[in-house]
Every structure is written in C-alpha cells, then in structure tokens.
Amino acid sequence: MLVVQHNSQKTVSNAEKGEGDRSGSMVDLYFSADVETDGPIPGPFSMLSFALVYAGVFDGHRFTRPQEYSQTFYIELKPISDNYEPEALRVNGLDRARLCREGKGPELAMAEASRWIGQVAGNSKPVLVAYPLSFDWAWLYWYFIRFSAEGSPFGYSRCFDIKTAFAVKASIPVADAGRSKLFRSLRPDQSHTHHALEDAIEQAKIFANVFEWEGRRERTP
Numbered sequence: 001m002l003v004v005q006h007n008s009q010k011t012v013s014n015a016e017k018g019e020g021d022r023s024g025s026m027v028d029l030y031f032s033a034d035v036e037t038d039g040p041i042p043g044p045f046s047m048l049s050f051a052l053v054y055a056g057v058f059d060g061h062r063f064t065r066p067q068e069y070s071q072t073f074y075i076e077l078k079p080i081s082d083n084y085e086p087e088a089l090r091v092n093g094l095d096r097a098r099l100c101r102e103g104k105g106p107e108l109a110m111a112e113a114s115r116w117i118g119q120v121a122g123n124s125k126p127v128l129v130a131y132p133l134s135f136d137w138a139w140l141y142w143y144f145i146r147f148s149a150e151g152s153p154f155g156y157s158r159c160f161d162i163k164t165a166f167a168v169k170a171s172i173p174v175a176d177a178g179r180s181k182l183f184r185s186l187r188p189d190q191s192h193t194h195h196a197l198e199d200a201i202e203q204a205k206i207f208a209n210v211f212e213w214e215g216r217r218e219r220t221p
Contacts, residue, residue, distance in 0.1 A: 006072075006073050006074075006112075006116055007070055007071055007072045007073075026059065026060065027057055027058070027059045027123075027124040027125065028057065028058045028059075028124065028125055028127045028158075029054070029056075029057050029120070029121045029122075029124035029125065029126055029127065030054075030055040030056050030057065030058070030127050030128075030129045030160065030204075030207065031052045031053065031054060031055060031117060031120075031126055031127065031128055031129060032052070032053045032055040032129045032130070032200045032201070032203045032204035032207055033050065033051070033052050033053075033128050033129065033130050033136045033137075033140060033200060034050065034051050034130070034136060034196045034197075034199040034200040034203060035047050035049070035050040035135070035136050035139045035140060035196060036048050036049045036050070036092040036094060036194065036195075036196050037088060037092075037139060038079065038083075038084035038085060038088050038089060038094075038096055039083060039084055039085045039088055040085070040088075041138070042138065042139050042142040042143060042146075043080075043081075043142065044081060044083050045081065045083050045084060045085070045088075046077070046079035046080045046081055046083075046084070047077055047106075047139050047140075047143055048076065048077060048079065048092065048094045048096065048099055048103070049074070049075065049076045049077065049092075049094060049196045050074075050075065050077075050113075050136075050139070050140065050196050051072065051073060051074040051075075051196035051197040051199070051200040052072070052073040052113065052116070052117065052200065053069055053071070053072050053073075053197075053200040053201050053203075053204045054066055054069070054071035054072075054120055054204075055069075055129055055203075055204035055207050055208065056204075056207070056208055056211070057124065058211070063208075063211050063212060065208035065211075065212070066204075069201045069204055069205070071120055072197060072200070072201070073113055073116045073117075074196060074197040075104055075109050075112065075113065076094070076099055076102075076103050076104065077099065077103045077104055077105075077106055077109050078099055078100060078102075078103035078104060078105050078106065079096060079099060079100055079103065080106060084096060091194055092194045092195075093194065093195075106143060106146075106147040107147045107148070109143075109147075110143050110144050110147045110148035111147075111148055111149065111150070113144075113148075113153075114144065114148050114150050114153050117153045118153060121153075125158060126153050126154055126158065127154065127158045127159060127160055128140065128154045128158065128159045128160070129159070129160045129162060129203070129204070129207050130159075130161070130162065130203065131161070131162035131163050131166075131179060131203055131206060131207070132161060132162075132163040132178075133159055133160070133161035133162070133163070133164075134161075137159050140152075140154075141154070141156070160207075162203070162206060162207050162210055163177050163178070164177070165210050165211070166182065166186070166210050168215075169210065169213055169214075169215035169216065170183070170215065170216055171215070171216050179192070182206065185209075186206060186209040186210055186213060187206065187209075188202055188205035188206060188209070190202045190205065
C-alpha cells in the first residue's frame with residue numbers, strides 16, 4: 001500500500017515567524033529532512049522514502065520553534081534503478097519489491113513535496129535542516145533537480161547542518177560532533193527508528209535545542 005502523508009493545515013503565521021518589521025522574504029523557515037535509501041548515492045541507487053517537518057523560523061533576531069511538530073510531509077517512492085545494497089534495506093526495513101509496485105513516481109513525489117514546502121513557507125525562504133546535512137541534502141537536491149520541473153525549493157545552498165552548529169557551539173572538532181556525542185541536555189526523549197518521518201521529527205527537536213543553546217558557556221554535558 002502506497003504511503004503518502006501530508007499535514008499542512010495552514011501556512012505558518014506571522015506571529016510564529018516573529019517577523020516584526022521584516023518582510024517574509026527576510027525570514028528563514030526551516031524544514032527538518034530525513035531520507036531512507038537503498039544505497040549510498042542518488043542515480044545508481046534510489047531514494048525509497050523521505051520526510052519533511054516544519055522545524056521553526058528565524059528572522060535574524062529571534063528563533064521560534066513550533067509548538068508541536070504537526071506540519072509534516074512523508075512519501076514512499078518507486079525505485080529508479082535495479083541497484084540496491086541489502087544492508088541499506090536491513091537498516092530502514094522498507095520493502096523494495098512493494099515500492100517497485102506501489103511507490104509514487106519520483107516526478108510526482110518531488111512536485112508534491114515542492115508544492116507542500118511552498119504552502120508552508122509562504123513568503124519566507126525555505127531552508128533544509130539535517131544531522132549531518134551532507135547525505136540528506138545530496139539525495140533531496142539531486143531528486144528535486146532531476147525530477148521536479150520547479151527545481152529545488154531550497155535553491156542550491158539554503159541548508160543548515162546541525163552537526164556543524166553543534167561543533168561550533170560545543171567548541172569541539174566536527175569530526176567529534178556525531179549524534180552519539182550530542183550532549184544529553186540537547187537530545188529529545190525520542191529514539192532514532194530509521195523511519196523517515198519519525199526521525200525527521202526527532203531531528204527537528206534536536207535542531208531547535210541546538211539553535212537555542214548558547215553554547216559551552218551556558219551549560220556542561
């Protein structure tokens with residue numbers, strides 16, 4: 001059974017954006033993203049599912065996290081090649097054979113995602129958030145450019161790496177800033193499941209915690 005979930009009942013309000021005198025175009029609106037794939041790189045391998053979650057706004061002065069993580073997008077896709085790595089499927093638990101029959105075509109999936117992002121963002125600038133950013137950005141950017149007539153809703157560089165932000169605020173090397181090293185005070189009370197929607201919500205909470213954290217001088221692990 002094809003799974004597609006959208007929850008975007010309204011565009012984020014000006015009050016939630018904390019806009020003040022700034023126009024919507026000056027506001028970053030963040031989307032936490034998580035992808036599940038059947039291999040390491042897009043093209044030879046396929047993105048099998050992905051999720052986007054509204055994760056907050058920043059107007060240059062004030063960051064506002066959502067009161068609840070209810071504005072979400074989740075979709076499962078049809079594979080684009082015959083290549084796959086069994087280990088990747090063991091990790092995410094997705095049935096690739098089922099997706100070959102029932103997954104949404106990538107052209108429709110990426111167009112649907114782009115429309116949803118635009119609906120939630122309104123006049124603000126969408127920014128993609130991940131931890132680490134490199135993997136999820138590579139897949140989503142490639143798929144948007146390859147399959148969406150509108151291209152990437154995040155442009156070619158509107159993205160935020162939580163790993164780098166944590167490294168800078170914690171005064172540690174990026175190489176030592178993986179999820180396993182995240183301070184307990186910054187972790188949400190939620191496990192990492194390798195389901196794209198659940199993990200995107202978990203990641204959105206980590207993002208808000210890291211964004212609001214003043215850094216090493218504020219607290220210790």
